[in-house]
Amino acid sequence: MSDLEGTTTARPSRARFVAATVIAVLLFGILAGRLFQLQVVDGALYAAQAAAARTIEMPIPAPRGLIFDRQGRPIAVNIPAWTLYGRPADLPATKSARNAVLAQAARLSGVALGSLLDRLAAFRGSPFELVPLATGIGREAALLIAEEEEQLPGISVGAEARREYLDETGARSGELLAHLVGYTGPISQAEFEDRSAVGYLRDDVTGRDGVEASFEKELRGTYGSELIERDAGGQPVKVLERLIDPVPGANLMLTIDARTQRIATETLKWGLEAAGVAQGVTIVMNPQTGEILAMVSLPTYDNDKFAAGISAADYAAYLDDPTRPLRNHAIADIYPPGSTFKLVTGLAALDEGVTTIAQRWPTYGCYQIPDASAGQCLFDWNHQGFGPLSIVDAYAKSSDTFFYQMAVALGVDRLGGWAQELGFGEKSGVRLPTEAAGTVVSKAWAHAQGRQDVFTGELAQAGIGQNAIAVTPLQLLNAYAAVANGGHLMRPMIVRGEADGEGNLTRKYAPELIRRLNASPGDLRTMRIGAREVITSGHATNIGALRVPGALSGKTGTAEFGTPTSQGVLPFHSWFVAYVPSQAGTTDAELAIVTFTYSAVVRGNVSLEVVKYFLQEYFNLDQDLRREFQVNAN
Amino acid sequence: MSTTATFVEARTARRWRAFDWQLLLYLLLLVGFGMVMGYSANYQAIGGDSGLSQTVKTLIWTSIGLTLFFVAASIDYHWLQTFATPIYLVVLGLLLATVVIGRNLFGAQMSISVAGVDFQFSEISKVLMVVVLAAFLASRRERIGRLSTIVGAGLLVALPTFLVYRQPDLGTAMVFVAILLGMLFMSGAGIGWLSLLGGATVAVAPIAVTALEDYQRQRLFCFLDPSADPQGACYQVVQALNAVGSGGLLGQGLTAGRQNQLGFLPVQSTDFIFTVVAEELGYIGGMILLALFALLIWRVVSVGWGARDPFGANIATGLGSLLLFQITVNIGMVTGIMPVTGIPLPFITYGGSSMISLLFGMGLLQSVRVHSWKPTF
The missing domain is CATH 3.40.710.10 (DD-peptidase/beta-lactamase superfamily)
Known part of the structure; x- marks a missing residue:
């Protein structure tokens, strides 16, 4: 039986086997050592790095201070308002698909497509940020869009507080005190650049005209912040911890009756x-x-x-009016x-x-x-x-x-x-x-x-x-x-x-x-x-x-x-x-x-x-x- | 007749006494480990495949693989030696077919689709090339120390290596070269010539690198300095290191790895599966997996040591080289000490082609073991 004879000579040399074993042991040793270094020695460091990469400090807006007249009648209050948002990074990549999504969003929200496109085009931030495309959309429209969010990649609606102005009877009417109270509006790019250091956000509002503008600091309060965990796509997943509690803006009482x-x-x-x-x-x-x-x-x-x-x-009608x-x-x-x-x-x-x-x-x-x-x-x-x-x-x-x-x-x-x-x-x-x-x-x-x-x-x-x-x-x-x-x-x-x-x-x-x-x-x-x-x-x-x-x-x-x-x-x-x-x-x-x-x-x-x-x-x-x-x- | 039958049965039964139950045990443990990790990697609720459907697929592939394992184990491996040439032609055919009609997977043609199922022929061709090389080297038994052996084996490997490199699948090409070097070394090739070949490989490497696509080259060098481009080419390496490090000693718990669950590891169930192991099961879990691999390789080596003929021994050393290389490069890659190349972690990485091919290869090994058993009448 020739194959039986071969049994002794079939083996590779002992030396090469030993060498191979040494190499294998060495390689496994390197891997084990590297793992020990990464996980046990520097584990905390990498954990911190990983946490930093997937967490972000998000501001918590402070509720804007209310405005009362001298008798305590509320004349500027906060009510929920719905905003249509787009996140450029999540919108479809091709122009036609992107426009189809925006057209659908425009139809559901009742806002002109052109205005959505203009807002999107005017945006200058990171593509992962939420761009407010239309503010003050109706509650019904907001719910409708929220239901169809699956079909509208990159589109979302958010509720935030907006101002409502009241007259002396408590009815919604913005004409009685307009020049005194003013109003709030989105900050401009230039204002954002000026004020981002003091906590203003890109989609923030600021007072315009009247007390809303001149008492901006008091009314705004101090925004808080919380640590949010995000997934790889940048979507917030959960709140890890509240870092700073927001301080609500001061409620003002006007001298006005x-x-x-x-x-x-x-x-x-x-x-x-x-x-x-x-x-x-x-x-x-x-x-x-x-x-x-x-x-x-x-x-x-x-x-x-x-x-x-x-x-x-x-x-434009206000601006063109000769009585100003x-x-x-x-x-x-x-x-x-x-x-x-x-x-x-x-x-x-x-x-x-x-x-x-x-x-x-x-x-x-x-x-x-x-x-x-x-x-x-x-x-x-x-x-x-x-x-x-x-x-x-x-x-x-x-x-x-x-x-x-x-x-x-x-x-x-x-x-x-x-x-x-x-x-x-x-x-x-x-x-x-x-x-x-x-x-x-x-x-x-x-x-x-x-x-x-x-x-x-x-x-x-x-x-x-x-x-x-x-x-x-x-x-x-x-x-x-x-x-x-x-x-x-x-x-x-x-x-x-x-x-x-x-x-x-x-x-x-x-x-x-x-x-x-x-x-x-x-x-x-x-x-x-x-x-x-x-x-x-x-x-x-x-x-x-x-x-x-x-x-x-x-x-x-x-x-x-x-x-x-x-x-x-x-x-x-x-x-x-x-x-x-x-x-x-x-x-x-x-x-x-x-x-x-x-x-x-x-x-x-x-x-x-x-x-x-x-x-x-x-x-x-x-x-x-x-x-x-x-x-x-x- | 009955005596003969009884003799045959007895002989067969005795042969199966040589069956390496430990090898099977380690394989099953590894496959089970892989299934659990694959489930965890795909656990997240948000969209996509549920973890379970992948587990079911893995179960099916494992069943096919284990069937092939037992079939291969029961066949006398010597048969394959006679079929070495047709097997080689099949390998070339499959790889050529992949280049011609292959479909895109992460930017590379690596698989072809048959009836909706993707086959990565490069996986099975690794195992088949072990057989081809084993047969060639066995046939060169008497002239093993000569340069012609090395040149011949090199030429045999060069063609399929070139084909997978063209796919482009740098990982598999490297595995071919690793198998070649490992088998030459273990089969007794002249150490001088071998050193020369090794040196030549190292010398050619830079040329091969320049021929790579930009994205491949960038990815390749991330391990030297992951911070070079943390958002771009090195994103995976940075995130993998963060994930591995986050695991600490004990890990964050199965399905609880934040890097994994939040999608920071884009291909976490495939080539980067070890990051999930490390993040969720920690250093301890990683060491358990390494220990299982070590035991497996020990079994492979011991089969090679006990082989009756050079062909069997070569098969064992070839498979051992394959396993050792893939394990080292894969784990080295996710721990940032090796360049990023698409090399799966044996039995753990999700994928039917790799699983079936490797279990088949282990079946061959088992066959070497069973059919090398010396009856002690």
């Missing part, structure tokens, strides 16, 4: 409609504290539209104050000793400008003149020529200085965005016109709030409030303090004094007496019959502006500013109001009628003393 705001809005609307004009402002304030009780700028806009995600057409509904005319625009500015000129003249309270000055039908050639004169509104007048009478009758003389006697520096003392020419510092500073007469103003100095005629006109003087309605009201309260120029307040979730004040913000006016109490009192005289014997006696609880005091104003009509008549704004002390001249007024109507070219002072109507409603008076306007045909 929504009911007062409503009255101010409706009475102003009436006046504007009756006069056939579009733009007007009413501001109501507590002169003692500077708290703004109402601030109406018409026309207004609907901030709830913005909160829900405004359509391009609606937004998106602007808060109460603070963002400046106008000549007209005769209401005589308060400043009068106070300055008294305090600078230009006149005494008893001194009587001649008045004219037309005031000859001192250093101008003969015949160059400035008319009084009363072309006959009033004869000699003391300052109180001149203020009550609103004599222009009296105050031309005061202004010329004061000079540019002193008149301008007093205007600044009363808060003109600088922002009041109310915590609302877009406030304007205004203009006061000064040499610098003349330089800006390319001249060495202010013309004397301009100086005289500045004395009656024309030409080189431009103010915001809020500045004017605040100046009157400072005189009304005995000389404290207060910082206008829009937020009263912080509140609990039910609208109870928990932390009061202290009123802030800008400065004590550098005017003697007596001179201030003289101007208050003058303002009372306006109502009782002067220019605005028709409002005097209102049985308001106190000694209504105030001043009318008519301010020409722009270019003359073909008849040589300038269009004009009308002003009325008033406050209600307990008695004539006292400093205890708790209500001050200004109304401004833009280009209200009618017979009669529209603003005066609006304030009259407001007071009737505000004090619930059983009187209706409103007058009809004759709407001028020119």
Whole structure:
């Protein structure tokens, strides 16, 4: 048997077997050693690396603070809203399949496909991020899409909080307080880049306009974070641990009384409609504290539209409207104050000793400008003149020529200085965005016109709030409030303090004094007496019959502006500013109001009628003393 | 007649006394281990194959493989020696067919589909090439030390190696070369010539590398520095290392490996199955698997040592080389000390072709054992 013989020689050499065994043992030893190193020695290190690679710190948005009015009525609340998201990495790779998915998503959500594609194309982040494609889609649509998510790779819906704005009755209405409250909207790419360091997310919202913008920091709160485990595709799988608890934003209580705001809005609307004009402002304030009780700028806009995600057409309509509904005319625009500015000129003249309270000055039908050639004169509104007048009478009758003389006697520096003392020419510092500073007469103003100095005629006109003087309605009201309260120029307040979730004040913000006016109490009192005289014997006696609880005091104003009509008549704004002390001249007024109507070219002072109507409603008076306007045909 | 029959029966019974029950035991343990790991690797609920359907498939393949194992064991392996040439032609035919009509799997043509079932002919061709080489080397018994032996064996292997390399299946090509070197060494080829061949292989390696596709080359070098491209080509290596390391001493528990369950190991049930073992069963689990492999190889070596003729011994050394190489390279790859090449972990990696081919090969080994038994009348 040859094969039996072979048994001894079939074996490979012993040496090679030993060598092979040594190699095998060595290889297994290396593998075992490597495993020991990876798993036992460095195991914790790799475990940490692995954990870091599959976990991510995700922000937990803090609920945005609510906003209440001063009575605790909720006016900005959070409601759930549904957003349509796309994750670029999960969308189909081919263009046709991708568009089919997006078209289906557009159909289900009721959003135009083009808008989804635009949002997707505009996105600049990682393809693993969720891109908000459409906000504020309906609940039904959201549920429908959620059901079909299997057929819609890369598409998802998420619920998050959005703002809803309410009126004084609790009804959803964004027009009453739009300029004050503002709205929230998605942050822009540039804002994200600026603020990502302080915790803003790419799809975050931020306050726009109003308190939503100016109190963004307080309302936003502090976002928390949690550690999320993700699968290899980047989808969150579970929450591992809460790292930082989110701190909810502060609930704010406005100084605004929504009911007062409503009255101010409706009475102003009436006046504007009756006069056939579009733009007007009413501001109501507590002169003692500077708290703004109402601030109406018409026309207004609907901030709830913005909160829900405004359509391009609606937004364009707001932008194209020549009356500029998106602007808060109460603070963002400046106008000549007209005769209401005589308060400043009068106070300055008294305090600078230009006149005494008893001194009587001649008045004219037309005031000859001192250093101008003969015949160059400035008319009084009363072309006959009033004869000699003391300052109180001149203020009550609103004599222009009296105050031309005061202004010329004061000079540019002193008149301008007093205007600044009363808060003109600088922002009041109310915590609302877009406030304007205004203009006061000064040499610098003349330089800006390319001249060495202010013309004397301009100086005289500045004395009656024309030409080189431009103010915001809020500045004017605040100046009157400072005189009304005995000389404290207060910082206008829009937020009263912080509140609990039910609208109870928990932390009061202290009123802030800008400065004590550098005017003697007596001179201030003289101007208050003058303002009372306006109502009782002067220019605005028709409002005097209102049985308001106190000694209504105030001043009318008519301010020409722009270019003359073909008849040589300038269009004009009308002003009325008033406050209600307990008695004539006292400093205890708790209500001050200004109304401004833009280009209200009618017979009669529209603003005066609006304030009259407001007071009737505000004090619930059983009187209706409103007058009809004759709407001028020119 | 009855005496003859009784004699035959007795002889057969005695022969089967030589049957290596330990070999079978280790195989069954390994296959079972693989099934459990495959189940865990596919455990995750989200979409795709459920773990169970893969387990069922593995059970079917194992049944086919074990049937082939017993068939091969009961046939006298000497038969194969006479069929060496046709077997070689079959190997070439299968590999050629794969190149021509093969279908894409991870970017490479590695399998052809028959009646919906994918066959990776490269797997069976590894085992068949062991037989072919065993026969060739046995026939060169008297001239084993000559250069012509090495050249002849090299040429025999070169053709199929080239074909799998063209698929491109770098892994299988490397296995062919490993089998060649292992069998030459164990069959007594001249150590000088062999060193020269080994040196030449090392010298040619860079050329082979330059001929690779970009993605293959990148993957190949990840083991040197996985942080080079952790999101791209080296993603698998980085994630595999994280998974293996995360296992620690005792592991995270079956079906509880986070890297595995969250899909960070893209081909976790195939070539990267060991990462699941390491992550979920820890160092201990990995060592148990290594121990099973060591025992298996010990059995293979002992069959080779006890073989009656060079052909049988060569089959054992060839299969031993195959197993040792695949185990080392696969585990070395997932532990970051070997380049990433598509080499399955024997009996553990999910896949019918590998399972059936290897069980058939182990059947041949068993046949060598059974038919080398010396009756002690």
